Structure formats: C-alpha cells, structure tokens
Amino acid sequence: MTVHVIDCIDKFEKSHRNWNKIYRSDPEAHAFLSWPWLHEYLPHGKRWLILAWKYRAIGKQYDAFLPLELATSQDEDTGLFVDEILMIGNHGTGRTGFLCAPGLENEAADAFAGILKTENWTSIRFDRCGAASARLDRLLGALSNGEFALVDTADEAERVDACGRRLRGMHLRTLTGRNLRDCLNRRSLDFVLSRAVALHAFGDFDGAEAGYRQLIRTVPGHVEARCRLAHLLSHVGEYAEAEHLFRTLLPAVPNADDVLHWLGDTQMAQACYRKAGKTFQALLTRYPHRGILRYKLAVARLAAGQRDAAIATFQSFHDIASDDADHILCKIRAGEILTRLNGAAGMKEPEQETQAHEIAVPTTTVAQPLLTPLLPAGSSAHLHARPSIFGWKASKIKH
Known part of the structure; x- marks a missing residue:
C-alpha cells in the first residue's frame, strides 16, 4: 500500500x-x-x-x-x-x-x-x-x-x-x-515566522521569542529565525545569548558583515570593549568610509582605556572625504568628544586614563548612554546597526 x-x-x-x-x-x-x-x-x-x-x-x-x-x-x-x-x-x-x-x-x-x-x-x-x-x-x-x-x-x-x-x-x-x-508542522513555518515577526514589531517579545525558538527547534539551520531571535535578545538585554547566536550565523550567511556589526554591538553592550574594538576594526578595514564604524571603534577604544588610539581614531575622520550624512554627523560628534577630552586633559594629568574612561562611558559600563546624547535626533548612526533584518522576505528563505 x-x-x-x-x-x-x-x-x-x-x-x-x-x-x-x-x-x-x-x-x-x-x-x-x-x-x-x-x-x-x-x-x-x-x-x-x-x-x-x-x-x-x-x-x-x-x-x-x-x-x-x-x-x-x-x-x-x-x-x-x-x-x-x-x-x-x-x-x-x-x-x-x-x-x-x-x-x-x-x-x-x-x-x-x-x-x-x-x-x-x-x-x-x-x-x-x-x-x-x-x-x-x-x-x-x-x-x-x-x-x-x-x-x-x-x-x-x-x-x-x-x-x-x-x-x-x-x-x-x-x-x-x-x-x-x-516541532512545528513543516507547512506552518512561514506562517509562524510572519506571526512572530508581527508580535516582535508590536512589542510582544515573549510571544515572538516563543515563535522564533519553535522555528529553530523544528529547523535548526533556520537563518532568519536565529537572526531575529538574536536581535530580540539583544533588545531585552540578553546580550550573551545574542552574541552566541550572531557568532553561529557568521559562517551561515553569504555576506556576514551586517552580522559582524551586530556582534560588535552586543560586545559593546557587555562592556567587552577590546573585543568590540577588534570587531569594528575588522569591519572598518573593509569599509573605511563608513563613519559609524569608525565612530564605534573610537568609542570602544576609549572605553577600553586606549586613550591615544581612541584620539587617533576620532582624529582620523579628517582624513576621510565623504558627503554621506551619517559620516558627517559622526565626524561632528567625534570633534565634540575630542574637545571634551582636550578639556579634561587640561584639568588632569594626561596619563590619567581612568578619567578618560569616565568621559567615554558612564559608570553603567554600557556604551549606549554615551552615544545616544552625542548623536543628533534623526541620525541613523545608532549604537546598533540598522535593523535590515526586518526587510527580509520569509517566503524566499531556504529552510
């Protein structure tokens, strides 16, 4: 039969x-x-x-x-x-x-x-x-x-x-x-993904997380579900698991530079500034005209206590000619930080790196409070990379 x-x-x-x-x-x-x-x-x-x-x-x-x-x-x-x-x-x-x-x-x-x-x-x-x-x-x-x-x-x-x-x-x-x-029925994968994305967008993080995790349980190699879950976890402060997911995605996607950018953000959020600096340095080598990468690299170095390297990175904006709006905004803010650093250096001894660290990152040890007020309203150069993941089309993903 x-x-x-x-x-x-x-x-x-x-x-x-x-x-x-x-x-x-x-x-x-x-x-x-x-x-x-x-x-x-x-x-x-x-x-x-x-x-x-x-x-x-x-x-x-x-x-x-x-x-x-x-x-x-x-x-x-x-x-x-x-x-x-x-x-x-x-x-x-x-x-x-x-x-x-x-x-x-x-x-x-x-x-x-x-x-x-x-x-x-x-x-x-x-x-x-x-x-x-x-x-x-x-x-x-x-x-x-x-x-x-x-x-x-x-x-x-x-x-x-x-x-x-x-x-x-x-x-x-x-x-x-x-x-x-x-496990989910295989005919329900696209439905659950679209539903989880909608829940995520409306702020129902528990519901969205349940959907993403069921998709991953059913199809362990489901790239989009893993990436969206990583973003969700990063948003709610579960940075360690988000970092792990981003790392597993690096060999799974054709162009992993966006994933690497998000990985750097989770490292910054965990106060792993030296690791974040290496991540942003690797990206900046490939994209020297991307101002937000240069800015984040400089902030990571400053937060890690690498004052001289941070100052050099902030100053390097003057060596890049670009009419990109994000680059210009980051260049302006880099100048503001340099002014603050120079003012601090005039009041304290230059070698006192602890004071430089406090200027860069408040005692919360998270870099975002520094970046947010220093970037103008409406700027797309946020701490976290742009959420292009939300433009993916589920029906075109190979499960």
Missing part, C-alpha cells in the same frame, strides 16, 4: 478522472468532497494537503482520498504555536469523511492514520459531524493510543442541526497539548 501527499493545485488537477470515479462509487460521498467544489476551494486555501492512497503500489489509480487543511494558533496558556488538522468542507456543514473505493475503507483509514502520525500536530478536529461513519471511527481509533485523548467538543446547542439531524464533535488531541515531536 502507498500513500502520496498532494499539496499543489497542479497535482490535484491530474487526479480529476480518478477522483470522479471514486466519488461516483462511494456511498458516503457528498458535495463537499466533490472534485468541482474542491477545485474551486483549494486555490483560496493557504495550507492544505490531500492524502492519496493506493491499495496496490504498482497500480496507477488511487483508491482513496482524504482532503485536509492546517490551522495554526498560539496557545494562550503556554505561548507556544500549535497546529490543528481539519477536514476540508467540514465547517458547519455536518458532513465530513474521506472518499474511498467500496470495501477498502478500513485499509484506507489505517494507511491515512499511519501518515498522520508522522506529521507534527496538536489536534485533529472534525466539527459538527452528521451520521456515524465507520471509516471515520476507524481512522480516529487507529490514531488513538497513549499519546492522544478523544474529546467531545460539541455543546448541547450544537448537537442538532436545522434539519433535526443529530450532530457530534470529534476531537483528538495530544496529551501534552503540544505538537507531536514538539
């Missing part, structure tokens, strides 16, 4: 004659399992799949079809994203089930259950089901074991439809309340 997954409209269209043949022979067939209705519905669905089963592996025709769609939500209690499998055409119709050639219902149900066990999901729900279906009971029974629980979800108001037919709700849920294997 063989089960194939149809998850694009082109493959579905090739099943036209096969589908109609089974539909005409199946006593449980109904309009919402018809090929014309599905052909109209599927192009508008975002995440759907059809399990197609062959009783004989060498046969060209399928013997059963199970159309499904996937819904993803964020659990209010755990904050985790969970995937739910629904039957297409089941929304309030009182009809559900799958198409099958007569006499093969049990075998098809067992085969479909075997495939569903390999998918990552938290629950399978069949709402407002009509008359009892032996094949549907067989499918749910084949899934039920120590990992799942059957739940009747219909309330009294839903147990009878407008025609007086008795309805039932069938709901199979994992005992943990999480997806099988504690």
Whole structure:
C-alpha cells in the first residue's frame, strides 16, 4: 500500500478522472468532497494537503482520498504555536469523511492514520459531524493510543442541526497539548515566522521569542529565525545569548558583515570593549568610509582605556572625504568628544586614563548612554546597526 501527499493545485488537477470515479462509487460521498467544489476551494486555501492512497503500489489509480487543511494558533496558556488538522468542507456543514473505493475503507483509514502520525500536530478536529461513519471511527481509533485523548467538543446547542439531524464533535488531541515531536508542522513555518515577526514589531517579545525558538527547534539551520531571535535578545538585554547566536550565523550567511556589526554591538553592550574594538576594526578595514564604524571603534577604544588610539581614531575622520550624512554627523560628534577630552586633559594629568574612561562611558559600563546624547535626533548612526533584518522576505528563505 502507498500513500502520496498532494499539496499543489497542479497535482490535484491530474487526479480529476480518478477522483470522479471514486466519488461516483462511494456511498458516503457528498458535495463537499466533490472534485468541482474542491477545485474551486483549494486555490483560496493557504495550507492544505490531500492524502492519496493506493491499495496496490504498482497500480496507477488511487483508491482513496482524504482532503485536509492546517490551522495554526498560539496557545494562550503556554505561548507556544500549535497546529490543528481539519477536514476540508467540514465547517458547519455536518458532513465530513474521506472518499474511498467500496470495501477498502478500513485499509484506507489505517494507511491515512499511519501518515498522520508522522506529521507534527496538536489536534485533529472534525466539527459538527452528521451520521456515524465507520471509516471515520476507524481512522480516529487507529490514531488513538497513549499519546492522544478523544474529546467531545460539541455543546448541547450544537448537537442538532436545522434539519433535526443529530450532530457530534470529534476531537483528538495530544496529551501534552503540544505538537507531536514538539516541532512545528513543516507547512506552518512561514506562517509562524510572519506571526512572530508581527508580535516582535508590536512589542510582544515573549510571544515572538516563543515563535522564533519553535522555528529553530523544528529547523535548526533556520537563518532568519536565529537572526531575529538574536536581535530580540539583544533588545531585552540578553546580550550573551545574542552574541552566541550572531557568532553561529557568521559562517551561515553569504555576506556576514551586517552580522559582524551586530556582534560588535552586543560586545559593546557587555562592556567587552577590546573585543568590540577588534570587531569594528575588522569591519572598518573593509569599509573605511563608513563613519559609524569608525565612530564605534573610537568609542570602544576609549572605553577600553586606549586613550591615544581612541584620539587617533576620532582624529582620523579628517582624513576621510565623504558627503554621506551619517559620516558627517559622526565626524561632528567625534570633534565634540575630542574637545571634551582636550578639556579634561587640561584639568588632569594626561596619563590619567581612568578619567578618560569616565568621559567615554558612564559608570553603567554600557556604551549606549554615551552615544545616544552625542548623536543628533534623526541620525541613523545608532549604537546598533540598522535593523535590515526586518526587510527580509520569509517566503524566499531556504529552510
């Protein structure tokens, strides 16, 4: 026996004659399992799949079809994203089930259950089901074991439809309340990423972090999720883990200079000024006209107590001719710092490097309080590199 997954409209269209043949022979067939209705519905669905089963592996025709769609939500209690499998055409119709050639219902149900066990999901729900279906009971029974629980979800108001037919709700849920294997369904990756990015943008850092971490757990090499998580952690002050993530990204992206810039920022935030200086020096060697790198290198050196090297770096702005607005602003602020340093040197002995350090970085040991007031409002030369990560397109990322 063989089960194939149809998850694009082109493959579905090739099943036209096969589908109609089974539909005409199946006593449980109904309009919402018809090929014309599905052909109209599927192009508008975002995440759907059809399990197609062959009783004989060498046969060209399928013997059963199970159309499904996937819904993803964020659990209010755990904050985790969970995937739910629904039957297409089941929304309030009182009809559900799958198409099958007569006499093969049990075998098809067992085969479909075997495939569903390999998918990552938290629950399978069949709402407002009509008359009892032996094949549907067989499918749910084949899934039920120590990992799942059957739940009747219909309330009294839903147990009878407008025609007086008795309805039932069938709901199979994992005992943990999480997806099988504690991973997202692969068809939900782009959805969860876009949702996590939206939560991040609206300031729900806990919700966004949960999404990013689930993506990484499901796809350890998910570059965008790791990069966005690193930015989030840096924003909330978890600089050590952010630095670790940025380091792991360096060999994973084609052009790692932006990542290296962000790495330098996390080093500055942790008061690792000498490390940050080496990072910014490496970048400045490749981008000598980028004023913000020169400025950060100078600040890192000053904060590390390397007064002479810092002064030389601030002074080096005069050697670079550039009409870039950021470069000009940083050059102006570099001049202001030099003036302050020269004023301090006039009051104290030049060799007193501790005083220079205090001028550069307040006692908080974080460089940002120095940089923020010294940069003009509206300047794009912030302490942290520009968040170009938020311009990435999730659909183009290779997972």
